[in-house]
Amino acid sequence: MRAIRHSEEALKVALISKSSALVKQYESLDPGERLLMNEAFRRDSILFRPITLQSASDWISAHPEPTQDFEEFYRDPYRKKPTPQSNTIYIQAIGDLLRYLKRKKPSDAFCIVGITTIDLFPKESWNFVFGQASLTEGVGIFSFARYDSDFYSPNYKGRLKRPKKPSKGDYSIFDDCHTPAITGLLLLRSCKTLTHELGHIFGLRHCQWLACVMQGSNHLEESDRRPPGLCPICLRKLHCALGFSLARRYEALVRWIDEGAAVAPERAAKFRNKDPVDLPKPVEAFQEWREWILKCLAVLQK
Numbered sequence: 010m011r012a013i014r015h016s017e018e019a020l021k022v023a024l025i026s027k028s029s030a031l032v033k034q035y036e037s038l039d040p041g042e043r044l045l046m047n048e049a050f051r052r053d054s055i056l057f058r059p060i061t062l063q064s065a066s067d068w069i070s071a072h073p074e075p076t077q078d079f080e081e082f083y084r085d086p087y088r089k090k091p092t093p094q095s096n097t098i099y100i101q102a103i104g105d106l107l108r109y110l111k112r113k114k115p116s117d118a119f120c121i122v123g124i125t126t127i128d129l130f131p132k133e134s135w136n137f138v139f140g141q142a143s144l145t146e147g148v149g150i151f152s153f154a155r156y157d158s159d160f161y162s163p164n165y166k167g168r169l170k171r172p173k174k175p176s177k178g179d180y181s182i183f184d185d186c187h188t189p190a191i192t193g194l195l196l197l198r199s200c201k202t203l204t205h206e207l208g209h210i211f212g213l214r215h216c217q218w219l220a221c222v223m224q225g226s227n228h229l230e231e232s233d234r235r236p237p238g239l240c241p242i243c244l245r246k247l248h249c250a251l252g253f254s255l256a257r258r259y260e261a262l263v264r265w266i267d268e269g270a271a272v273a274p275e276r277a278a279k280f281r282n283k284d285p286v287d288l289p290k291p292v293e294a295f296q297e298w299r300e301w302i303l304k305c306l307a308v309l310q311k
């Protein structure tokens with residue numbers, strides 16, 4: 010295992026930049042927000058740690074890419090920015106792909122992402138695996154089927170029995186397809202992927218600064234290793250693109266984890282015949298992250 014350790018100075022420049030205008034903008038942020046973001050270059054930070062590499066198949070080893078610091082993000086002329094007219098992220102759950110594809114992108118959409126637990130890669134020649142996003146069009150589609158712990162086992166129920174050659178516009182291949190049970194782990198993996206891909210739609214490139222949800226990932230073990238949260242450098246990028254209170258965002262994330270969390274097994278029986286969207290959220294896999302968010306909130310409130 011190898012850790013990518015940038016110097017304190019390098020992380021400081023990546024976060025704050027050397028441009029006097031951007032330094033000024035940084036200094037105008039709320040003092041608590043700066044305190045939290047400054048954790049990026051505190052060597053003993055318990056919140057933000059270096060990226061670790063386990064093998065040559067990890068993303069950074071396999072895909073050398075230029076880094077993107079805050080200033081490069083800020084000055085990217087092709088970065089897609091929300092406007093007062095298009096400021097909504099639509100997340101569309103897809104069961105019936107055809108019906109979805111016919112639907113139009115709403116006019117106030119900043120982007121629209123389709124999510125499904127159906128495997129979108131039933132044949133080698135089909136071109137998506139986990140998903141595809143188009144930065145310029147603001148559309149993406151993601152399948153979480155391969156996050157099912159059963160997916161790679163011989164007992165996986167979603168495998169096609171008779172391979173069928175799909176024709177254009179014919180999505181009957183997805184009829185009555187298997188959808189995996191939504192476990193805490195599947196939900197956590199799905200949320201991480203969606204956050205990562207939405208980050209790309211806002212113009213954030215792969216993070217090479219600190220352990221971060223925007224790190225590139227080449228395989229499931231590497232995706233599991235990256236944290237669900239943003240490092241301070243990526244956080245400043247998102248903050249600059251959207252303008253929000255860091256504390257309100259973290260509080261909303263904790264609320265999302267706590268609201269509708271899984272109920273005790275004896276009570277779960279009454280949910281059995283309900284529509285899957287009404288089921289309690291399995292959030293046990295989010296607890297470690299919840300603790301981390303609370304620590305961030307404590308720094309913000311100092």
Ligand SMILES: [Zn+2]
Nearest residue numbers: 205209215225
């Ligand atoms: Zn990516």
Ligand SMILES: [Zn+2]
Nearest residue numbers: 216221240243
């Ligand atoms: Zn990052």
